[in-house]
Amino acid sequence: MPLIQNYNNKTIVNAPLLELRHLRVEFPTRKGSLTALDDVSFSIYRGETLGVVGESGAGKSLTGAAIIGLLEPPGRVTGGEIWLEGKRIDALPPEAMRSLRGKEIAAIFQDPLTSLNPLFTVGRQLTDTIQTHLAMTYSQARHRAIELLARTGIPAPELRIDHYPHQFSGGMRQRVVIALALAAEPKLIVADEPTTALDVSIQAQIIRLLKQLSRDLGTSIMLITHDMGVIAETADRVAVMYAGRVAEIGPVDSMIHRPKHPYTKGLMASIPSVRAHRERLAQIEGAMPRLDAIPKGCAFNPRCSAAIVRCQTERPELREAGDSHAACWVLAS
Amino acid sequence: MSDRAISSASLPNLESADVLIEAIDVSKRFDVSEPWLNRILERKPKRYLHAVDRLSFHIKKGETFGLVGESGCGKSTVARLLVGLYSCSDGQVRFEGHPIQHLDRIKINGKVSLRQKIQMIFQDPYASLNPRWTVGDIVAEPLKVHYLLEDQTAIRERVAMLLAQVGLAASDAARYPHQFSGGQRQRISIARALASEPEFLVCDEPTSALDVSVQAQVLNLMKDLQQSRGLTYLFISHNLAVIRHVSDRVGVMYLGRLVEVASNQALFEKALHPYTRMLLDAIPDLERTGKDRTPVAGEVPNPLAPPSGCAFHPRCPHAMPQCARERPELRLVDARRQVACFAYGDDRAKPN
Numbered sequence: 247m248p249l250i251q252n253y254n255n256k257t258i259v260n261a262p263l264l265e266l267r268h269l270r271v272e273f274p275t276r277k278g279s280l281t282a283l284d285d286v287s288f289s290i291y292r293g294e295t296l297g298v299v300g301e302s303g304a305g306k307s308l309t310g311a312a313i314i315g316l317l318e319p320p321g322r323v324t325g326g327e328i329w330l331e332g333k334r335i336d337a338l339p340p341e342a343m344r345s346l347r348g349k350e351i352a353a354i355f356q357d358p359l360t361s362l363n364p365l366f367t368v369g370r371q372l373t374d375t376i377q378t379h380l381a382m383t384y385s386q387a388r389h390r391a392i393e394l395l396a397r398t399g400i401p402a403p404e405l406r407i408d409h410y411p412h413q414f415s416g417g418m419r420q421r422v423v424i425a426l427a428l429a430a431e432p433k434l435i436v437a438d439e440p441t442t443a444l445d446v447s448i449q450a451q452i453i454r455l456l457k458q459l460s461r462d463l464g465t466s467i468m469l470i471t472h473d474m475g476v477i478a479e480t481a482d483r484v485a486v487m488y489a490g491r492v493a494e495i496g497p498v499d500s501m502i503h504r505p506k507h508p509y510t511k512g513l514m515a516s517i518p519s520v521r522a523h524r525e526r527l528a529q530i531e532g533a534m535p536r537l538d539a540i541p542k543g544c545a546f547n548p549r550c551s552a553a554i555v556r557c558q559t560e561r562p563e564l565r566e567a568g569d570s571h572a573a574c575w576v577l578a579s
Numbered sequence: 580m581s582d583r584a585i586s587s588a589s590l591p592n593l594e595s596a597d598v599l600i601e602a603i604d605v606s607k608r609f610d611v612s613e614p615w616l617n618r619i620l621e622r623k624p625k626r627y628l629h630a631v632d633r634l635s636f637h638i639k640k641g642e643t644f645g646l647v648g649e650s651g652c653g654k655s656t657v658a659r660l661l662v663g664l665y666s667c668s669d670g671q672v673r674f675e676g677h678p679i680q681h682l683d684r685i686k687i688n689g690k691v692s693l694r695q696k697i698q699m700i701f702q703d704p705y706a707s708l709n710p711r712w713t714v715g716d717i718v719a720e721p722l723k724v725h726y727l728l729e730d731q732t733a734i735r736e737r738v739a740m741l742l743a744q745v746g747l748a749a750s751d752a753a754r755y756p757h758q759f760s761g762g763q764r765q766r767i768s769i770a771r772a773l774a775s776e777p778e779f780l781v782c783d784e785p786t787s788a789l790d791v792s793v794q795a796q797v798l799n800l801m802k803d804l805q806q807s808r809g810l811t812y813l814f815i816s817h818n819l820a821v822i823r824h825v826s827d828r829v830g831v832m833y834l835g836r837l838v839e840v841a842s843n844q845a846l847f848e849k850a851l852h853p854y855t856r857m858l859l860d861a862i863p864d865l866e867r868t869g870k871d872r873t874p875v876a877g878e879v880p881n882p883l884a885p886p887s888g889c890a891f892h893p894r895c896p897h898a899m900p901q902c903a904r905e906r907p908e909l910r911l912v913d914a915r916r917q918v919a920c921f922a923y924g925d926d927r928a929k930p931n
Contacts, residue, residue: 301790302761415878445649445817448878450861472790475863502865516795518824520847520862526802527795527824533760 262289263331263466264313264434270325271305271312271490273537280537282308282321284490287564290434295460295467297481297498299474299513301534305490306470310436312336313468314353315343331433349379352427356439358419361426362411368395368422369407372429379430394425399455417448424455431463438470453480474517478502486510489535489545496570506567507574508550544575552576599811600661600697600779601637605670607656611883628883630656632835633670635909638779638828643805643812645826645843647819647858649879653835654815658783661813662699674779695725698772702784704764708756714767715752718742721774741770745800762793766800773804781813786821798825819862823847831855834882834890837909841916851918853895889920897922 271283283305290296298306311317313328315338328336330350338346347353355361363371372391376382382390388407395403398421411419420440427435437456441449457480460467469480477484478498485495486507494507505511515528532549535541541548547557556575564571565578612618612625631653638644648654659665661672663679672679679693698721701707708717718738722728728737739749745766756764765785772780782801786794798821804810814825822829829846831839831854839852850856877894880886886893892902901921909917 301792417878445879446819446858447649447861450863453863473863474791475865478865479863513792514865516792517865518795518798518818518820519865520820520823520859521864521866523823523843523847526799529795529799530792531796533762533793 261292262329263292263294264290264468265329266309266313266326267329268326269309269312269323269328269336271308271317271321272324273321275320277538279324281540282490282537283312284540285326286487286490286492287326288485288492288495290466290468292433292466293460293464294483295457295469295481297477297484298468298470298487299472299477299484300487301472303489303534303537304487306472306487307438308490309487310353310438310468310470313434314347314351314436316347316353345379348375348432349430350432351434351436352430352432354420354423354427354435354437354440356442358416358423358443359411361423362419364411367408367410368414368425372407372422372426375426375429391425391429394428395422397428397459398422398425399451400425416444417451420444420448420452421455424452424459428459428463428465432465434466434468436468436470439472440469441476442471442473449476456480474502474514486513489540490537491545492564492573493546494567494570494572494574495564496568496572500569504568506570506577507546507572508552508576509546510572512549544573554579597639598637599640599675600813601673602634602657602661603671603673605631605634605657605660605672606668607631607653607660607665608668626883629835629885630882631660634835634837635670636830636837636840638811638813640778640811641805641809642827643814643825645822645829646813646815646832647817647822647829648832649817649858651834651879651882652832654817654832655783656835657832658699658781658813658815662697662781663694664699692725695721695727695775696778697781698775698777698779699781699783700765700768700772700785703788704761704768705756705788707768708764710756712755713752714742714747714754714756714759717756717767718752718770718774721771725775727775737774738770741774742767744773744804745770746796760793761789762796765789765797769797769800769804773808777810779811779813781815783815784817785814787816787818794821801825819858831858834879834885836890836919837917838891838919839916840909841918845913845915851912851916851923852891852920853897853922854891857894 266286266288269283269286273280273282286309298309300306312323323336327334335346369388369391372394373384373387376387376390392403392407395407400406400418400421414422441452444452453476456467459465471477481498483496484498484501486493488509494510501510502514505514512528512530516530518527530549535545543559544557544562547553554576562573562575564573567577607630608627609630611628613623617623634657646654646657656665660667666680674693715738718741719734722734722737728734738752742749742751747763747766786797789797805812816822823843826843828842830837831852833854839855850859888904889902889907892898899921907919907921909919912918912923
């Protein structure tokens with residue numbers, strides 16, 4: 247592997263900031279354990295935006311939750327490791343994880359209204375977060391809070407800092423959430439569907455803001471979304487998830503224009519486009535399997551038109567396919 | 580482009596024979612006033628929310644009319660007005676020339692009620708199906724309500740046929756909604772909507788809650804059904820790509836008003852209204868990997884206090900003094916489109 251990689255003219259020093267190694271998350275139930283994430287491995291480099299796409303239930307949000315240590319019980323990590331800057335973080339005691347969360351890894355969620363406390367002004371929430379993680383006096387923290395609000399594009403931040411969340415519109419609220427995430431200058435932001443609840447014109451503004459901040463501050467972003475358009479504009483690399491596994495991972499350009507895995511191909515062809523008219527959309531028959539009925543071998547094999555015998559018996563590993571990596575026996579043979 | 584724009588209101592309805600449903604100057608106001616006592620004590624006036632403001636359009640037989648706009652622009656209110664779930668505050672909705680005020684009481688040729696001919700598919704297939712009913716009961720309900728079939732075996736056969744048409748098995752009739760995935764539930768909603776053999780389907784964001792691969796399945800199914808049954812659709816979505824895929828003609832709404840109505844091709848090749856252009860420009864695009872763009876600033880204004888004149892003028896890059904004073908009407912700009920914008924008026928320069 248080369249030491250320096252070049253994605254979209256952005257130079258990224260090849261030292262992974264975050265590394266997932268064979269991560270496995272299970273949900274124990276009365277009828278036995280459900281495997282929600284199965285052998286998920288990928289890295290996020292410094293300053294890089296990794297897009298994670300997949301349909302609902304594919305395990306994208308769960309991967310994000312596992313990284314920030316907010317898996318909802320009874321879900322738990324039962325295998326594999328998560329490394330942040332050479333430090334293993336999946337087995338940290340809750341207290342250590344708490345101080346890491348916010349300081350090293352921050353999170354942005356879909357609905358900005360539920361991420362903010364309605365009873366406190368945004369200024370109070372920002373200064374609290376800043377003072378928790380950074381050694382600052384109240385007036386320093388307040389000054390920094392105003393700076394953060396200005397940075398995220400909120401007009402008249404000196405005035406807005408004393409407002410309550412309900413006094414902000416949806417787009418402005420998401421900006422406040424981003425300011426909160428940036429409060430302690432984290433190295434990684436896990437953004438779980440940050441634009442899904444917003445209208446298209448506001449969505450474009452938020453995407454632009456995230457890109458700009460990642461560029462200016464060198465923050466890595468894990469962008470979880472089901473919207474390939476958002477991924478295309480924002481991400482440097484993309485991981486496609488299916489049934490709790492990574493089906494394909496690679497640079498954004500090749501994932502969109504030259505997908506290798508049959509699932510990625512089907513997914514890309516099923517998206518209607520505003521720029522071109524198609525009579526019919528390509529469709530993948532069937533639906534993603536439920537967690538209690540994941541097929542043997544490749545999880546996609548019952549829906550795959552290219553499936554061979556081996557797909558039904560043996561699970562494929564991620565292998566090099568062009569400039570991406572795909573988990574597919576058809577490509578391997 | 581024609582030299583003189585003609586007001587749409589003055590146009591003779593040349594193709595009235597083809598028109599299935601027509602909205603004429605339709606408005607819907609909601610009373611959002613404070614309670615009576617507060618109004619008296621605090622001397623506050625009554626307040627109204629103009630959810631739909633003087634809307635006129637028509638849908639021809641067998642066509643799909645796409646209605647697009649951001650949240651809160653009044654798309655869903657239009658849907659509810661057209662199926663008669665709301666009554667118009669002003670104006671009129673006509674179905675095959677009959678005003679639809681009391682949908683259930685109006686009979687055509689003395690037998691078929693309008694309710695049978697107009698059906699709706701809702702956005703959330705988790706909320707629109709009764710969890711305590713079997714799929715068979717859900718799909719059979721319209722047949723029973725309208726006394727279309729009385730015999731139990733005939734009903735069962737019809738339900739099986741309807742389920743087969745939407746790609747489900749006849750045996751699924753005995754199962755409950757929670758046993759199905761989102762896409763399959765939306766198929767059940769479609770089967771229910773088709774049960775009374777309607778001519779017109781109002782689809783309010785039918786695929787917004789679905790994943791893209793499932794969305795493709797449902798959109799393809801809806802197209803097939805339209806072709807085989809000659810259905811007419813009002814298709815509402817905030818997703819312009821979906822609108823482009825399904826519609827023959829498209830209406831763009833902003834703050835309760837139609838700002839542009841055009842044929843699919845005309846709109847997506849060259850949108851005229853600045854708001855439509857902004858919307859088209861804001862969509863994240865698969866072809867634009869890694870590129871930057873300048874999104875339009877600002878947000879949709881509060882519908883309780885819409886801007887004067889053209890509702891879009893505070894965000895419009897081409898706004899003129901006239902835009903803040905007068906409200907532009909939808910005008911026919913060429914054979915394929917109407918635009919509500921002064922820039923396309925009689926003798927003004929056009930923004931490019």
